[in-house]
Amino acid sequence: MEGTIALDRAAVEKLLSGKEDQSLLRFLTCGSVDDGKSTLIGRLLHDSKRLFEDQILTLERDSRKWGTTGGDMDFALLVDGLEAEREQGITIDVAYRFFATDRRKFIVADTPGHEQYTRNMATGASTADLAVLLVDSRQGILTQTRRHAYIVSLLGIRHVVLAVNKIDLVDYSQARFDEIVAAFGELTAELGFATKVAIPLSARFGDNVIAPSPNLAWYKGPALLDYLETIDVTETEAGRPFRFPVQWVSRPNLDFRGYAGTVAGGSVAVGDEIAIAASGQKAKVARIVTMDGDLPEASFHQAVTLTLDREVDASRGDLLVAAEGRPQVSDQIAAHIIWMSDEALLPGRAYVLKTATRTVGATVSELKHRIDVQSFQPHAAKTLSLNDIGFANLSLAEPIAFDPYEENRTTGSFILIDRFSNATAAAGMFRFGLRRATNIHRQALTVDKAARADANGQKPTILWFTGLSGAGKSTVANLVEEKLHLMGCHTYLLDGDNIRHGLNRDLGFTDADRVENIRRVGEVARLFVDAGVIVLVSFISPFRSERAMARELVGPGEFIEVYVDVPLAVAEERDPKGLYRKAREGGIKNFTGIDSPYEPPTSPDIHLDAATETPEAQAERVLAHLVARGYAGSHRR
Amino acid sequence: MNPPLTQLQRLEAEAIFILREVVATFAKPVMMYSIGKDSSVMLHLARKAFYPAPPPFPLLHIDTGWKFREMIRFRNETAKKYGFNLLVHTNEEGRAQGVNPFDQGSNLYTRIMKTDALKAALTKHGFDAAFGGARRDEEKSRAKERVFSFRNQNHAWDPKNQRPELWSLYNTRIAPGESIRVFPISNWTELDIWQYILAEKIDIVPLYYAAQRPVVERAGQWIMVDDDRMRLRPGEAPENRLVRFRTLGCYPLTAAIDSTATTLEEIVAEMLLARTSERQGRLIDHDESGSMEKKKREGYF
Ligand SMILES: Nc1nc2c(ncn2[C@@H]2O[C@H](COP(=O)(O)OP(=O)(O)O)[C@@H](O)[C@H]2O)c(=O)[nH]1
Numbered sequence: 001m002e003g004t005i006a007l008d009r010a011a012v013e014k015l016l017s018g019k020e021d022q023s024l025l026r027f028l029t030c031g032s033v034d035d036g037k038s039t040l041i042g043r044l045l046h047d048s049k050r051l052f053e054d055q056i057l058t059l060e061r062d063s064r065k066w067g068t069t070g071g072d073m074d075f076a077l078l079v080d081g082l083e084a085e086r087e088q089g090i091t092i093d094v095a096y097r098f099f100a101t102d103r104r105k106f107i108v109a110d111t112p113g114h115e116q117y118t119r120n121m122a123t124g125a126s127t128a129d130l131a132v133l134l135v136d137s138r139q140g141i142l143t144q145t146r147r148h149a150y151i152v153s154l155l156g157i158r159h160v161v162l163a164v165n166k167i168d169l170v171d172y173s174q175a176r177f178d179e180i181v182a183a184f185g186e187l188t189a190e191l192g193f194a195t196k197v198a199i200p201l202s203a204r205f206g207d208n209v210i211a212p213s214p215n216l217a218w219y220k221g222p223a224l225l226d227y228l229e230t231i232d233v234t235e236t237e238a239g240r241p242f243r244f245p246v247q248w249v250s251r252p253n254l255d256f257r258g259y260a261g262t263v264a265g266g267s268v269a270v271g272d273e274i275a276i277a278a279s280g281q282k283a284k285v286a287r288i289v290t291m292d293g294d295l296p297e298a299s300f301h302q303a304v305t306l307t308l309d310r311e312v313d314a315s316r317g318d319l320l321v322a323a324e325g326r327p328q329v330s331d332q333i334a335a336h337i338i339w340m341s342d343e344a345l346l347p348g349r350a351y352v353l354k355t356a357t358r359t360v361g362a363t364v365s366e367l368k369h370r371i372d373v374q375s376f377q378p379h380a381a382k383t384l385s386l387n388d389i390g391f392a393n394l395s396l397a398e399p400i401a402f403d404p405y406e407e408n409r410t411t412g413s414f415i416l417i418d419r420f421s422n423a424t425a426a427a428g429m430f431r432f433g434l435r436r437a438t439n440i441h442r443q444a445l446t447v448d449k450a451a452r453a454d455a456n457g458q459k460p461t462i463l464w465f466t467g468l469s470g471a472g473k474s475t476v477a478n479l480v481e482e483k484l485h486l487m488g489c490h491t492y493l494l495d496g497d498n499i500r501h502g503l504n505r506d507l508g509f510t511d512a513d514r515v516e517n518i519r520r521v522g523e524v525a526r527l528f529v530d531a532g533v534i535v536l537v538s539f540i541s542p543f544r545s546e547r548a549m550a551r552e553l554v555g556p557g558e559f560i561e562v563y564v565d566v567p568l569a570v571a572e573e574r575d576p577k578g579l580y581r582k583a584r585e586g587g588i589k590n591f592t593g594i595d596s597p598y599e600p601p602t603s604p605d606i607h608l609d610a611a612t613e614t615p616e617a618q619a620e621r622v623l624a625h626l627v628a629r630g631y632a633g634s635h636r637r
Numbered sequence: 638m639n640p641p642l643t644q645l646q647r648l649e650a651e652a653i654f655i656l657r658e659v660v661a662t663f664a665k666p667v668m669m670y671s672i673g674k675d676s677s678v679m680l681h682l683a684r685k686a687f688y689p690a691p692p693p694f695p696l697l698h699i700d701t702g703w704k705f706r707e708m709i710r711f712r713n714e715t716a717k718k719y720g721f722n723l724l725v726h727t728n729e730e731g732r733a734q735g736v737n738p739f740d741q742g743s744n745l746y747t748r749i750m751k752t753d754a755l756k757a758a759l760t761k762h763g764f765d766a767a768f769g770g771a772r773r774d775e776e777k778s779r780a781k782e783r784v785f786s787f788r789n790q791n792h793a794w795d796p797k798n799q800r801p802e803l804w805s806l807y808n809t810r811i812a813p814g815e816s817i818r819v820f821p822i823s824n825w826t827e828l829d830i831w832q833y834i835l836a837e838k839i840d841i842v843p844l845y846y847a848a849q850r851p852v853v854e855r856a857g858q859w860i861m862v863d864d865d866r867m868r869l870r871p872g873e874a875p876e877n878r879l880v881r882f883r884t885l886g887c888y889p890l891t892a893a894i895d896s897t898a899t900t901l902e903e904i905v906a907e908m909l910l911a912r913t914s915e916r917q918g919r920l921i922d923h924d925e926s927g928s929m930e931k932k933k934r935e936g937y938f
C-alpha cells in the first residue's frame with residue numbers, strides 16, 4: 001500500500017507545539033439499507049489514510065471471506081464490526097469511527113438503515129452536528145430516507161449533506177442527480193435545516209469522496225471531505241441562559257459543600273446570581289472549583305464544581321439557572337416521542353422519565369397523534385409501537401424544570417424507561433409546559449386520612465386481588481369482606497365486572513383500555529383509602545406495571561397485593577362463565593391467558609394457592625395477615 | 638466570555654460527566670485498573686471529577702501473574718501516591734494449576750486468567766458498575782459498544798440487544814445481579830490519549846519509553862524476556878534492542894516495537910507517523926477479526 005502514513009512531519013510538529021487546536025466535527029451517515037453508508041465511511045477512512053497496514057491486511061482477508069464486491073476490498077467490512085453484521089451483510093447497530101485530517105478531527109456514527117433498527121440510528125443522531133444522508137442514485141428517495149431526514153430534523157441537527165451515491169451506476173448522470181436533488185428539496189422544505197448541500201459521489205470507486213472526479217466534471221461543488229473539513233457548525237452560545245444540572249453533591253468535609261455538574265447552557269462567573277429552578281431560591285456563585293485551580297468563569301460544556309455563598313436546598317436532579325432567564329417548571333408537558341421498545345406505548349402506564357440528571361415517575365396522559373413518516377402528517381393514534389414517532393402530553397409525578405428542546409438539547413431531552421425490564425422505551429423532546437405547576441395547590445383538608453382511619457378504628461388499605469379469570473378472586477374477596485364486616489370494619493368491594501358496567505363502560509379489552517381501566521380503579525380505591533376504608537379490589541389486572549402504578553397511588557403499607565394463583569389449565573377447566581371456551585373458539589378477543597398475557601406478581605404480599613386450597617381457607621389466610629399487621633381487629637371500638 | 642472548549646477539553650468534560658453519573662447512581666462502583674496508558678488517563682480523570690474529594694471507589698487490578706515487573710511496581714507506587722484503595726485479584730485456582738500463556742495458548746489463558754478472574758472478582762465484591770478504559774477506535778466490536786454497556790447476571794454482553802443511548806442520558810437502571818460496564822474514554826483516539834498525557838503531564842509506565850531491553854523475535858515481533866519464566870524456544874537467544882511498547886498486556890502476549898523515542902514528544906511524533914495500529918502488538922486480538930466480540934460476550938472487558 002502506498003502512503004499509509006497518517007500525517008507528515010510538518011503536521012506532527014504543528015500538533016506537538018500544542019498551539020494547534022483542531023476542531024471536531026461529529027456527524028452521522030444515514031439513509032436506507034444498502035445505500036452505501038458503511039462503504040462511504042470505509043472509503044473515507046481509507047482514502048484519508050487513516051488505515052494502518054495491519055488493518056488493511058485484515059480487511060483484504062475479510063473481503064475474501066465475507067465481501068460483497070467480488071475480489072475488491074469491501075470497505076463496509078471496516079465498520080460492520082459485529083459477527084452477525086458481517087454474516088448478514090447488514091448494519092445492526094451504530095458504530096463510531098474516528099479519523100483526522102490536517103484540518104479537523106471527525107467522529108462518525110455509522111447508523112443502520114433497516115427500519116427495525118431505527119432506534120440505533122436515533123442513538124447515533126443524538127450526538128451529531130451534521131448528517132450525511134445517502135441515497136442510491138438508482139433508487140432515489142425511499143421511505144427510510146424520509147424517515148431518517150425527519151428524525152435528523154426532530155433531533156435538532158441543523159446541517160445536512162445529501163450524498164447521491166452510486167452515481168457510477170447511473171453513468172454519472174447529471175440529469176438523474178438534478179432529479180434527486182429536486183425531490184430532496186421538496187422533502188426537506190419544512191424540516192428547518194440551516195444548510196443543505198447535495199454531492200454526487202461513488203463510495204465504492206471514490207469519485208468525489210476526498211477529491212473531485214473527472215467523471216463528474218459537470219459538478220462544480222466541493223468533494224465530500226472538503227466540505228466536511230470546512231463547514232462551520234458552531235452555534236452561538238452568547239446570550240443563552242445559564243443551565244447547570246446538579247449531578248452530584250460533593251461533601252469531602254464539613255466545610256465544603258459543592259455542586260458538581262456540567263454547564264449545559266450559557267456560562268457562569270464567580271459572583272453571578274443563580275436560582276434553583278424548581279424552588280426559586282437564590283444564591284451567588286462563590287467559587288468555581290477544579291483540580292487545576294479555581295476558575296473565574298465556566299463555559300458551556302465545562303465540568304466543574306460550584307460552591308454558593310449561602311445554604312440552599314439543592315441536590316442531584318436540581319437545575320441551577322441564571323436568576324434572570326429561568327426555565328419552565330411544570331408537571332404536565334407536551335413532547336415529541338420516538339418509541340424504541342418492542343412493547344407498545346400504553347397511555348396511562350407508569351414509566352420512569354430521565355431528563356438531565358433528574359429522574360421522575362411519568363405517564364403519557366394523552367397521545368395527541370402519531371406522525372406518518374411518508375407524509376409527515378399527524379394521524380390519530382391510541383398507541384405507539386416500535387419506531388413510531390408521536391406527539392403526546394406527559395404527566396409527571398412531580399413538577400420539573402425544563403426547556404423546550406429547540407432551546408437546549410440537555411434540559412429539553414428525556415428518555416422513558418420501562419419500570420420492569422429497565423429497557424429504554426423511548427426518547428423524547430420537550431416542547432412546552434401545559435400548565436404552570438405553581439398554579440396547582442392541592443386542597444389542604446383539616447379532616448385528614450389519619451383522622452378518618454382513627455374514627456373507623458382500623459388501618460385503611462387496598463387489598464388488591466389479582467389472578468386469571470376463574471381463579472376465584474371474587475369468591476375469596478367476598479368471603480374476606482364478610483369476615484371483616486363481622487369484625488366491625490368499614491369495607492368496600494370493587495369488582496371488575498361491576499365497575500365495567502358503570503364507571504368504565506366506555507372501555508374495551510385492548511392493552512390501552514386495560515391500562516386505563518386499572519388506572520381508574522386505582523384512583524377510586526385511593527379515594528376509599530383516603531376515606532379510611534379497607535377496600536377490596538378484585539380485578540384480573542394482568543400487567544405488573546399497572547399494579548405497581550396502583551401501589552404508588554397510596555402510601556407505604558396501604559397496598560396489599562393478593563395473588564390468587566391457579567394454573568391456566570385449572571381455570572380453563574372450571575370456566576364458570578364459559579368465557580375460556582368462547583375465547584378458544586375466537587368469540588372473545590384479547591382474553592387474558594389465551595391471546596393476551598398475564599404477568600404474575602414477582603413478590604406478592606399474599607400468595608394464595610387457589611388450585612388446592614378452599615376459598616374459606618384462603619379467606620382465613622388473608623384475614624390472619626390483616627390482623628397480624630394491625631389493619632383490623634386490634635383496637636376495635 | 639471564555640473561548641469555547643477545545644476538542645481535548647470537550648473529551649475531558651465528557652469523561653468527567655460519565656464518571657460522576659456512575660457515582661451518583663450506582664451503589665458499588667469500581668474502576669478497572671490495567672496499569673496501561675488508558676488506565677493512567679482514566680485515573681487522572683477520576684481525580685479531576687471528584688476533586689476536592691478523592692474518587693469514591695476502589696481500583697481493581699486483575700493480576701494474571703504475567704504482567705511485566707515494571708507494571709506491578711508502577712501500579713503499587715501509583716496507588717500509594719494518591720492513596721487509592723487497590724484491590725488485586727488473581728484466579729488462584731488457575732495459578733495453582735499453572736495456567737500460563739505458553740501451554741494454554743492465548744485464548745484459553747485469557748479466558749481463565751482474565752475473563753473468569755474478572756467475573757469472579759466482580760461477583761465476589763458485588764460491584765454493580767465497573768469502569769473500563771476501552772476506546773472505540775481500538776477495535777471493531779468496541780466501536781459498536783455503548784458508553785454504559787449493560788451486562789446480565791453472567792456478565793455477558795448482548796451486542797444485538799443494546800439499550801439505545803441518546804444524548805448524554807444514560808440509563809443506569811439495572812436489576813439485582815446485573816451490572817454495567819462503563820467506558821468514560823470511549824470517544825478518545827490513541828492520538829487524543831497521547832496529546833492529553835502530554836498536556837496534563839500524566840505519569841505512565843516506563844515501558845512506554847524506548848530503552849535497551851532483552852527480546853526474542855517471534856512471528857516477526859519482538860517479545861520481551863521479562864524474567865526467567867519466559868520459555869525460550871530452541872535456537873532462541875535474547876538480544877538487547879532499543880524497544881518500547883505501544884500497548885501493555887501480558888507477556889509474552891504483547892510485543893515491543895523498535896523505537897528511539899525516549900520522551901513523550903518523541904512518542905507522540907512516532908505514533909503520528911505510525912503505519913500499524915496499536916493492537917497489532919497484542920497477540921490476543923489476532924486470532925480472527927471477531928475474537929474481541931466473542932470475548933466480550935463471555936464477559937471480557
Ligand atoms: N457501484 C457502487 N456500489 C456501491 C457504492 N456504494 C456502495 N456500493 C455497494 O452497495 C452495497 C451496500 O453497501 P453498504 O455500504 O453495505 O450499505 P449500507 O447498508 O448503507 O451500509 C455494497 O455491495 C457496496 O459495495 C457505489 O458508490 N457504487
